[in-house]
Amino acid sequence: MAATSLICRECASTYPLEAQFVCTKCFGPLEVAYAxxxxxxxxxAIRRRIQAGPxxxxxxxxxxxLEAGSPVGAGDFSSDGGLPAGGTPLVKADRLARRLGLREVWVKNDAANPTHSFKDRVVAVAAARAKELGFSTLxxxxxxxxAGAVAAAGAALxxxxxxxxxxxxxxxxILSTGVYGANIVTVRGNYDDVNRLCTEIAGEREDWAFVNVNMRPYYAEGSKTLAYEIAxxxxxxxxDRIVAPIASGSLFTKIGKGFQEWIDLDLIDGVGGAAPKVPVMSGAQALGCNPVAAAFEAGQDVCRPVKPDTIAKSLAIGNPADGPYAIELARKTGGTITDVTDDEIKDGIRLLAETTGIFTETAGGVTTATLRKLAESxxxxxxxRVVLVITGEGLKTLDVVRGTFEVTEIDPRFEQFENDVESRTEVPV
Amino acid sequence: MAATSLICRECASTYPLEAQFVCTKCFGPLEVAYAxxxxxxxxxAIRRRIQAGPxxxxxxxxxxxLEAGSPVGAGDFSSDGGLPAGGTPLVKADRLARRLGLREVWVKNDAANPTHSFKDRVVAVAAARAKELGFSTLxxxxxxxxAGAVAAAGAALxxxxxxxxxxxxxxxxILSTGVYGANIVTVRGNYDDVNRLCTEIAGEREDWAFVNVNMRPYYAEGSKTLAYEIAxxxxxxxxDRIVAPIASGSLFTKIGKGFQEWIDLDLIDGVGGAAPKVPVMSGAQALGCNPVAAAFEAGQDVCRPVKPDTIAKSLAIGNPADGPYAIELARKTGGTITDVTDDEIKDGIRLLAETTGIFTETAGGVTTATLRKLAESxxxxxxxRVVLVITGEGLKTLDVVRGTFEVTEIDPRFEQFENDVESRTEVPV
Incomplete structure (x- = not known):
């Protein structure tokens, strides 16, 4: 399935496989087309080839x-191929399912990636393509x-x-990015301001590969691997259903694309005699940055930009580039796009941690809270059979956990344990 | 290789496979014996059976x-089997090797475990055995x-x-432990005080499985899996050599045991015509808590307890239970046990991050700094061919990274980027 061109999602104009992300004819976004x-x-044969891979x-x-196929050989080891992204666990979450009154819930834990978010997937593809195209800087x-994923990939490569x-x-x-020796530029403004600045710089600095600007068509394809792995x-x-967060909308739509590609290739079996189909897609946003959820609920096709104000900073994109495509996918699959409050996000983090042992950041709190809301309503x-997509690690947004539980401090004496700990906590039978 | 008994490392008395960790005859430590x-x-046949496993x-x-064999079935999924510990990447670190003037360095990245330290391995074994023995509480x-590994395992189980x-x-x-709903008791004292208190509680609360006290013989066996995976x-x-941290000395000695078991079973091939042997074992400690390194360097067999004072808190065990066995193993394999300063630890964290994209906590800084010291001297x-064992994740000790790099803050305008960023940083060609 070799890549053949970049193609405009709006007018279907095609372009060579270079560092370009906008159609020069209609200004639509470009994506990769394949033979x-x-x-x-x-x-x-296709399945065997996949199973023989790293x-x-x-x-x-x-x-x-990528032109060269895989930048790493067989096995899980990488020397010049960068960090080993993907291959994350899909964990059956029976206790979470019971708490929500559902039969079967699985957690796709992408916090298990090298820098503990799904971004390692997209960066791996963008960085590998950037090397092929001869760029000097990520x-x-x-x-x-x-930021952390790019900094770590740069260090590895x-x-x-x-x-x-x-x-x-x-x-x-910031700390977990700077440690890799990245040049960090903090911009006084929100993500959308940062993004506009980077688009301008990408136009001026021809040897810089901005993974999510001029390399965006390649970058976005990396998210399809989440669908492949789940399948x-x-x-x-x-x-039957995927619950996944929406920031720009790219991850959400590429999960749908991944399933569709494999259904078209007959790689996915139907369950119980039914024909295979793309899962019902449920998108999750924070109330404090809900342009896609708001448009979906209002029955609109385009998103009105918002100024983000939420603890879920990794989802805080007020002007989401792929919002309309996310809405289209949710509608087509009979899905939903809804939002949750900051308090619901914190509760979602606790719910997932307590029932599965998986500690997620605020974005995963959004997703878990969304699943709870859908189940309870x-x-x-x-x-x-539901898959909850957890995109990042709780250690990255520790501040929101502070104050949500109690700690007992004692001297190292048994009597203090008996008096201060056992008397205060519910002692299990 | 079914477990048959607990056996005293000192006097070889045997005991049934229960929750016991000290020989009642000579007070030596107990470990598991196998048929x-x-x-x-x-x-x-043995290799095929391993390769067919999860x-x-x-x-x-x-x-x-364990009596029941594996608590999980084939595949990577766990429902009642707990978190999927182990299966972490071994990454070839060519840029790190070049920086140190070495030919071949590999990084075993155990920060990729579910709670991002090697402790998930030992807890998985101890918790599974605790369930078999009918304990109610971890x-x-x-x-x-x-703490995080036990809290997460309890939540998953x-x-x-x-x-x-x-x-x-x-x-x-503390935050990344409390989120799982664990009961957290902070003790005014150092780790050795905490350990003494827990030994007393374990004696009084018969339905509590302290993974590293009364369950210690089972727990410690989990570390052997690091050797198996590397092989x-x-x-x-x-x-040829393993560089690994020493806290209690248990991880270090069990890595040696794992290799020895597989050599005895003829599972490990020699390289270049030589017979296979246990790698040269190099132990790593912080200067601020170096009882094993000090005893090794002084040619002594026992460790004199110290009061820990180091940023490497996860290695801060002043009275290490397995110190003498760690010394014995290092001597037997022609290895080393050395210590590094807090500043060398911080530099070690940066060195590993910048050359591999792997961000480790202070313990990994100790290990990396030790490798550098051995190479430079x-x-x-x-x-x-050296394997560096990285036992934990940098996100858990972020404070030590603060202030080690610079950040440039600008307004979202291209001219500010040109003036403030490009003029101040080394622009790549």
Missing amino acids: PHPSAGDRD RSIWRYADFLP ACASTGNL GLPTYVFIPADLEEQK EQLGWTAP GRIDPQE | PHPSAGDRD RSIWRYADFLP ACASTGNL GLPTYVFIPADLEEQK EQLGWTAP GRIDPQE
Whole structure:
């Protein structure tokens, strides 16, 4: 399935596979177009080829827009191929399911990536393509997680990096980016201001690969690997529903694209005699930055930009580039796009941690809270098989956990344990 | 290789496979004894059985002390089996090797575990055995990482947890433990005080499984899986040298035991015609808590307890239970046990991050700084194949990174980028 061109999502004009992200004819966004898979029609051959690959996104190299195929060999080791992104666990969450009155819930834990967010997937593809195109420098506009992923990828590949972030970002994300030796530029403004600045710089600095600006068509393709992994981990089937966060809308729409590609190639089996289909797609936003949810609920096709004000900073994109496509996908699959409050986000983080042992950042709190809201309002059939997409790690937004639990301090004496700990806590039988 | 008994390391008295950790005859530590592997002599059969297992520590269930074998089935998914520990990347670190003048360095990145430290391995084994023995509650004495691992394992398994930690622990580790709903007890004292208190409580509360006190013989066996994984990831060979941190000394000695077990079973191939052997073992400590390094360098067999004073809190055990065994192993393999300063630890964190994209906590800084020291002082043959064991995640000790790099703040205008960023940083060609 070799990449053949960039194609405009709006007017279908095609362009060579270079660093371009906007159609010069209609200003629509570009995405990657592919030739038919060379083994199309022989699904066993395709599956075997995937299974023989490394346990990382590169097992899906045939579906990604690189000339050389996979930048790493077989096995899980990488020397010049960068960090081993993907291959994250899909964990059955029976206790979470019971708490929500659902039959079957799985958690796709993308916090298990090298820098603990799904951004390692997209950066791996963009960085590999940037190397192919001969760029000297990696850069990005980031709400936080992308900064760390780009900085780490640059360190692993030996490329200098520049990351541009809003000045009010969580300190955890700044510290965990700076350690890699990245050049960090904090911008007085919100993410949308940062993004506009980076678009301008990308136009002026021809040897800089901004992974999510001029490299965006390649970058975005990396998110398809989440769909591929989920399908493979569920034994070549699709779940009934995916609950995933929406920031720019790119991750959400590419998950749908990944399932569609594999259904078209007959790689996904139907369940219970039914034909396979793209899962019902439920998008999750924070109330404090809900342009896509608001448009969806109002029945509109385009998103009205908002000024973000939410603890879920990694989702704080007020002017989401792929918002309309996310709305289209949710409608087409019979899905939903809803929002949750900051308090619901904090409760969502606790709910996931207490029932699964998985600690997620605020974005995962948004997703978990959204699943809870859908379950409690009866908008999910309790018999569905649901996959909850957790995109990032709780250690990156620790501040929101502070004050949500109690700690007992004692001297190192047994009597103090008996008096101060056991008397105050519910002692299990 | 079914577990048959607990056996005293000092006087070889045996005991049933229960929750006991000290020999009642000589007060020596107990460890698990096994019957010969049922397929001993047929190494291909053993290797095939391993390769058919899940990509987690449970692929090595035949070498772990559980009655039921693996608590999870094939595949990577766990429902009642707890979090998927192990299966972490071994990454070839060519840029790090070049910086140190070495030929071949690999990084075993155990920060990729579910709660981002190697403790998930030992907790998984201890918790599974605690369930088999019918315990109602998980507990631990912790320098930090263990607390998070126990709290998460309890959440995943649906067991209540109590964690006991020094009151001066990094806040990151308290927050990332409390989120799971664990009962947190901070103790005014150092880790050795916490450990003494927990030993007393374990004697009084018969339904509490303290993973590293009364469950210690089972817990410690989990560390062997690090050796197994390294050998398997290196194509069934052993590296020439392992550099690993020493806190209690348990991890260090169990890595040696893991390699020895597999050599005895003929599972490890020699390199270049040589017979396989246990790697040269280099132990790493912080100067501010160096009882094992000090004893090793002075040619002594026992460790004199110290009061810890170092930023490497996860290694801050002043009275290390397995110190003498760590010394014995280092001597037997021709290895080293050395210490590094807090400044060298911080530099070690940066060195690893900048050359590999892997961000480690202070303990990994100790290990990386130790490797650098050995390389720079010529105590490592530059032709060796070295594996650096990284035991934990940088996000857990972020404070030590603060102030080690610069950030440039600008308004979202291109001229400010040109004036304030490009003029101040080294612009790549």
